[in-house]
Amino acid sequence: MMEVRNLTFTYGKKTVNECKVLDDISFEIREGELIGLIGSSGSGKTTLIKHLNGLLKADSGDILFHGQSIYDKKYVLSKLRKEVGLVFQYPEQQLFKNTVLADVSFGPLNMGLSHEDAEKSAKESLELVGIDSDYYYVSPLELSGGQKRCVAIAGVLAMNPKILVMDEPAAGLDPGTRRSIYQLVERIKKERQIAVVLVSHHMEDVAEYADRVLVLHDHRLVRQGTVREIFNQIDYLKSIGIGVPQITDVTEKLRLSGFAIEHAAITVDEAEKMILEVLQKRKGERR
Structure with a gap:
C-alpha cells in the first residue's frame, strides 16, 4: 500500500539548530498488517509517522502510496490525509464539539460528505469502537478517559482511512483500559481490513498484537522483521536502550x-x- 524510500529529514535545516532526525529510512506498509514501530525516546518515531500523511515533507527520498509519489506536484495531499488517518498521543485533547456525534462527524463533513452521509459514517465508527447510541448527543467532556479516547479514534475512522497510524494509543490509561484499547485496535484492523502502524513503548503490547516490527535507533531504521525475529535479539535491543x-x-x-x-x-x-x-x-x- 505504501512504500517509504530512503527518507531523510532535518529539523532547522541550514540554521544553527540544524538536527537530522531521520536518516535514509526505507520500509513498506502492506495491506491488513499491524506494524509495531519501536525505539527509544528521541529516535524519530513521531517525526516519521508525520511524514506518512504529508504533515512533514522529507528533505530527500520518497513516499509512494498505491504506487504514486506523494511528492509529485499534482498529488493532492488532502486525499492522502483521508486515506492515511493519524491518531496522536492523547487524541481526546482534540475533542471540541458540543456532542459526541458532532465531533466524530466533523472530519467526514470537512471531506465534503453530506450531513446525512457524515452522520452515517460517524455512527458506524462509533459502533465499531463500542460507544453506545445513548452517548451520541452527550458532550465528549462528560465521558470517561477510555470513552474519550475511543471517540477520538472514531473521529479518524469516520473518514474511512486505508492506513491507520497511532502514536501511543493507550498512553496514560490504566492497564485494563489499555488492554481494551489494543483489543479495539485489533478489531478495527480485522473488521475494516486496514493496515495499522502502531507506535508504542509497551513491548508486551507490540509482541501480542503486531505482525511485524520496525526498530528505530539514532534516527535510522536498524531492524525490521517479525515479532519473534526482533524480540529474540534481546542483547541487541537492550544495547540500544529498548526493552523486551x-x-x-x-x-x-x-x-x-x-x-x-x-x-x-x-x-x-x-x-x-x-x-x-x-x-x-x-x-x-x-x-
Missing part, C-alpha cells in the same frame, strides 16, 4: 540457567505452553 517483553526476559534467563526451552517466549500464553510442556516431559521421564 518482561516474559521474554524471564524465559531467556530460564533458558540460560538450563531450563529445557528452545528459545525465549514472546507472550505469556506462549511461555505458559512451553513451561508446561517441559514440566510434563519431566514428569513422564520420572515414571
Whole structure:
C-alpha cells in the first residue's frame, strides 16, 4: 500500500539548530498488517509517522502510496490525509464539539460528505469502537478517559482511512483500559481490513498484537522483521536502550540457567505452553 524510500529529514535545516532526525529510512506498509514501530525516546518515531500523511515533507527520498509519489506536484495531499488517518498521543485533547456525534462527524463533513452521509459514517465508527447510541448527543467532556479516547479514534475512522497510524494509543490509561484499547485496535484492523502502524513503548503490547516490527535507533531504521525475529535479539535491543517483553526476559534467563526451552517466549500464553510442556516431559521421564 505504501512504500517509504530512503527518507531523510532535518529539523532547522541550514540554521544553527540544524538536527537530522531521520536518516535514509526505507520500509513498506502492506495491506491488513499491524506494524509495531519501536525505539527509544528521541529516535524519530513521531517525526516519521508525520511524514506518512504529508504533515512533514522529507528533505530527500520518497513516499509512494498505491504506487504514486506523494511528492509529485499534482498529488493532492488532502486525499492522502483521508486515506492515511493519524491518531496522536492523547487524541481526546482534540475533542471540541458540543456532542459526541458532532465531533466524530466533523472530519467526514470537512471531506465534503453530506450531513446525512457524515452522520452515517460517524455512527458506524462509533459502533465499531463500542460507544453506545445513548452517548451520541452527550458532550465528549462528560465521558470517561477510555470513552474519550475511543471517540477520538472514531473521529479518524469516520473518514474511512486505508492506513491507520497511532502514536501511543493507550498512553496514560490504566492497564485494563489499555488492554481494551489494543483489543479495539485489533478489531478495527480485522473488521475494516486496514493496515495499522502502531507506535508504542509497551513491548508486551507490540509482541501480542503486531505482525511485524520496525526498530528505530539514532534516527535510522536498524531492524525490521517479525515479532519473534526482533524480540529474540534481546542483547541487541537492550544495547540500544529498548526493552523486551518482561516474559521474554524471564524465559531467556530460564533458558540460560538450563531450563529445557528452545528459545525465549514472546507472550505469556506462549511461555505458559512451553513451561508446561517441559514440566510434563519431566514428569513422564520420572515414571
